[in-house]
Amino acid sequence: TIETGLDGWLRYAPHPAETSNSYRAISNIIVLNKSKTSPVYTAGKEVQDGLRRILGQKIEISGELSGTPSSSVIIGTVEAFSSTCGKIPEIPELKEDGFWLNTHAENDCVHILGENERGAIYGAFEYLMRLAQGNLNHVKSASNPSAPIRWVNQWDNLDGSIERGYAGPSIFFRNGEVVTDMTRVAQFARLLSSIRLNAVVVNNVNANPKLFSKTNLDGLRRIADTMRPWGVRIGISLYFDSPKKFGGLPTSDPLDPAVNDWWKDITAKVYEKVPDLVGYTIKANSEGQPGPLSYNRTLADGANMFARALKPYGDGVVMYRAFVYNHHLDESVWTNDRANAAVDYFKELDDQFEDNVIVQIKWGPIDFQVREPPSPLLANLRKTKGAIEFQVAQEYLGQQSHYVYMAPLWREILDYDMRIDDKPSVIRDIVSGERLNWSRSGYTAVLNIGSDSTWIGHHLSMSNLYAYGRLAWNPLASSVSIIQDWARLTFGLNETIIDTITKISMESWPTYEKYSGNLGIQTLCDIIYTHYGPSPGSQDGNGWGQWTRANAHSIGMDRTVATGSGNAGQYPPEIAAIYENIETTPDDLLLWFHHVPYTHRLKSGKTVIQHFYDEHYEGAAHAQTFPIEWAKLEGLIDDHRFKQTAFKLQYQAGHALVWRDSVNNFYFGKSKIPDGKNRVGNHIWR
Numbered sequence: 001t002i003e004t005g006l007d008g009w010l011r012y013a014p015h016p017a018e019t020s021n022s023y024r025a026i027s028n029i030i031v032l033n034k035s036k037t038s039p040v041y042t043a044g045k046e047v048q049d050g051l052r053r054i055l056g057q058k059i060e061i062s063g064e065l066s067g068t069p070s071s072s073v074i075i076g077t078v079e080a081f082s083s084t085c086g087k088i089p090e091i092p093e094l095k096e097d098g099f100w101l102n103t104h105a106e107n108d109c110v111h112i113l114g115e116n117e118r119g120a121i122y123g124a125f126e127y128l129m130r131l132a133q134g135n136l137n138h139v140k141s142a143s144n145p146s147a148p149i150r151w152v153n154q155w156d157n158l159d160g161s162i163e164r165g166y167a168g169p170s171i172f173f174r175n176g177e178v179v180t181d182m183t184r185v186a187q188f189a190r191l192l193s194s195i196r197l198n199a200v201v202v203n204n205v206n207a208n209p210k211l212f213s214k215t216n217l218d219g220l221r222r223i224a225d226t227m228r229p230w231g232v233r234i235g236i237s238l239y240f241d242s243p244k245k246f247g248g249l250p251t252s253d254p255l256d257p258a259v260n261d262w263w264k265d266i267t268a269k270v271y272e273k274v275p276d277l278v279g280y281t282i283k284a285n286s287e288g289q290p291g292p293l294s295y296n297r298t299l300a301d302g303a304n305m306f307a308r309a310l311k312p313y314g315d316g317v318v319m320y321r322a323f324v325y326n327h328h329l330d331e332s333v334w335t336n337d338r339a340n341a342a343v344d345y346f347k348e349l350d351d352q353f354e355d356n357v358i359v360q361i362k363w364g365p366i367d368f369q370v371r372e373p374p375s376p377l378l379a380n381l382r383k384t385k386g387a388i389e390f391q392v393a394q395e396y397l398g399q400q401s402h403y404v405y406m407a408p409l410w411r412e413i414l415d416y417d418m419r420i421d422d423k424p425s426v427i428r429d430i431v432s433g434e435r436l437n438w439s440r441s442g443y444t445a446v447l448n449i450g451s452d453s454t455w456i457g458h459h460l461s462m463s464n465l466y467a468y469g470r471l472a473w474n475p476l477a478s479s480v481s482i483i484q485d486w487a488r489l490t491f492g493l494n495e496t497i498i499d500t501i502t503k504i505s506m507e508s509w510p511t512y513e514k515y516s517g518n519l520g521i522q523t524l525c526d527i528i529y530t531h532y533g534p535s536p537g538s539q540d541g542n543g544w545g546q547w548t549r550a551n552a553h554s555i556g557m558d559r560t561v562a563t564g565s566g567n568a569g570q571y572p573p574e575i576a577a578i579y580e581n582i583e584t585t586p587d588d589l590l591l592w593f594h595h596v597p598y599t600h601r602l603k604s605g606k607t608v609i610q611h612f613y614d615e616h617y618e619g620a621a622h623a624q625t626f627p628i629e630w631a632k633l634e635g636l637i638d639d640h641r642f643k644q645t646a647f648k649l650q651y652q653a654g655h656a657l658v659w660r661d662s663v664n665n666f667y668f669g670k671s672k673i674p675d676g677k678n679r680v681g682n683h684i685w686r
């Protein structure tokens, strides 16, 4: 059989006979909810399938918990279990979506008990993924999520294209409508559920109001019905001017009663089809999108209009994106700075949002660059709840043609201590809601899976989706153990496989940073169109505000309070002091916060320009090792995925050389400072 990649990390490869024989025989699987649409039933089917594939055991599912079960796998909610069998005192209080897994309960039973039905399916996947990794040890423990919101955002358009999608057309939409064949949607939900992600926003944040057509509302119902048995809920992105553009009203002013009624009415229609909608995601007044500011209203006025429309329907939330900025910013003004926008817009509104509004904040102040400091907005909201937005799609990180494993980057952000009020304020504790006592908060990530059989365009890049789910559940999970687990599940248990994938993965971000953008200058890619490929010159001279301010002598954004845009001052005082001062700013963010001559000496003693030259040579040279490392896996993994990945890594190695020479020649041309090692300019022009 060809390994297409469709199962992702849920391949359940068979164990060798000696391992599977050492596992006890399971007599039956008991599901405590027999409804075929319940996640508990789905979990039962999954365990049945998994045990057959991993261990070769063929087991029946039954719905009854009667007599004294023995050697049974029992799956359900804690509540359903205790109402028949009595409370199990050792199960601690579980959080929403949490679960209890005891693989050696009385009479050799396996207990998989969730706080809710989602928790039960999460526990089932945990049980299977342990077995699939050859881990037959007993486990008896509770597991709880760090935060209730663990979503993904697909940027799918109704015509089937995907914004920043690199893996074929949408699995949800085609030709303006929701597709009819839900096969891939179910497969996708299974993957999301296995990593404990509980919702997907199905359409692009640059939203199309035709989503509200009768056919599409029916389509949304189909998607939700398909995902529900996996415990995955759906949300939708809204186009702010829908009342005007779709509803025929003269305005979309959020304070106009007719506009409010229109949204209430649409919301009722949506809930009729999708009664468990998770809510609305809003991109407004951003990159040409209309929004409340277009009607001289505040962002809070806009958000609250949607929040009020959602209120009658349970726990639906408005995820209001903080990605609001002016993309016609004038670079000739030294103090202009896109990085200031989120705090400038949202800080003063902190006490003005309804309690079901959550501000969705990109992890960095600009836009998913290869390196940024964390967004200062994460330290400036107190009453308003926030969610952090990551990007699994590698928009600025090689677009799944290069492989960059992002767990180490996300960990750096989540581990960052913001020192709010001079107190420990680690971002993972802000996001979980603990630090500021938020009742609901968490994680979302831009994801761009498509109908490609690799899902994402590159087999290795699927590790990023897996890692995102793992970190949203437990932000303390280690990047290394995440990739090792993923490699075992996805490719096999052989040590060479695990070591090779771990090595390439852990080296991938530093390597990409070396050849794509050093010292906090951002990813030096094309800014105007594709965000792909080296184009350092495109960063400046336009309104997008992703500037480097490179001239013949100097480079970097002056974000100090003393002489620059004041962005450093948006951080809490202890952090602000670090970035204000060039001496205490770490080298990897030097050019993010300071404008310096190319001859400025780094803490390493090297000049900025020599550092650029050297890093690009080092990074590009290191990228050459990836296909060589990968070649070790020939014959150890299936040929199909081996060859596809080998091709991608070879392409990356070649393109890294293009990156090296483009960036180095560009700065050599600007600065006229020769490379101390006499490489730049030489081998190209002679």
Ligand code: GCW
Residues within 6 Å of the ligand: 155, 163, 164, 205, 206, 283, 323, 367, 368, 395, 531
């Ligand atoms: O990163 C930028 C992308 C846009 C995207 C925008 C956003 C959906 O280049 O394509 O639009 O961010 O996050 O809204």
